[in-house]
C-alpha cells in the first residue's frame with residue numbers, strides 16, 4: 001500500500017506500508033534508544049539489515065555523547081541499507097502525555113529533518129517513532145509527526161524533496177492515510 005501527497009511548493013509526502021529497511025531513501029530515521037546500543041523493533045530490523053558497520057560507528061559516537069536525551073539524534077552511515085545515512089533518534093517513553101512527550105517526539109522529527117538538510121539529502125524515511133515498545137499511542141503520535149514534517153517542508157526545505165512515512169501494518173497505514181487525506185494536501189497521482 002502506498003500513497004503520495006504534494007505540497008504547494010512541489011515537495012512530497014509519501015506514505016508506505018511496509019518494512020523501512022527495504023525502502024530506498026537518502027536517509028532513514030531510526031527509533032533508537034538512549035544507549036544507542038541497538039534493540040528490538042525497528043531498531044533491531046535496521047541493524048540486522050544494515051549490518052555491523054552501523055553499530056561500529058555507534059560504538060565510536062557513544063563515548064562522546066553518553067546517553068542521548070529524548071528528542072535528540074545522531075547520524076551514522078547506512079551499511080547495507082538502501083540509503084546513505086541512518087539518523088538514530090531517541091523517542092520519548094510515553095508516561096501520561098504530561099512529561100514533555102509531545103515536544104520530545106516533535107523534536108525527533110525536526111532534528112532528523114535538519115540533519116537531512118545539512119547533508120544535502122533529497123529524501124528521508126521515518127518509522128512511527130515511540131509507538132512500539134515506548135508506548136506512545138499511535139493516534140496521538142501521528143498528528144505530531146505529520147504536522148512537524150509538513151511545517152518543515154513548507155518553510156525550510158532546501159535539498160529535501162520527499163519525506164516518506166513508513167508504517168508497519170495496515171492499521172497504522174490507515175491512520176496516516178486518514179490524517180494526510182483530511183489535511184487538505186493534494187494527492188499525487190504518479
Ligand code: ADP
Nearest residue numbers: 019020031041042045127130131132133134168
Ligand atoms: P519505540 O521504542 O520508539 O517505540 P519500536 O521499534 O518499538 O520503537 O516501534 C516503533 C514503530 O516502528 C512501531 O510502530 C513498530 O510497529 C514499527 N516498526 C517495527 N519494525 C518496523 C520496520 N521494520 N519498518 C517500519 N516500522 C517498523
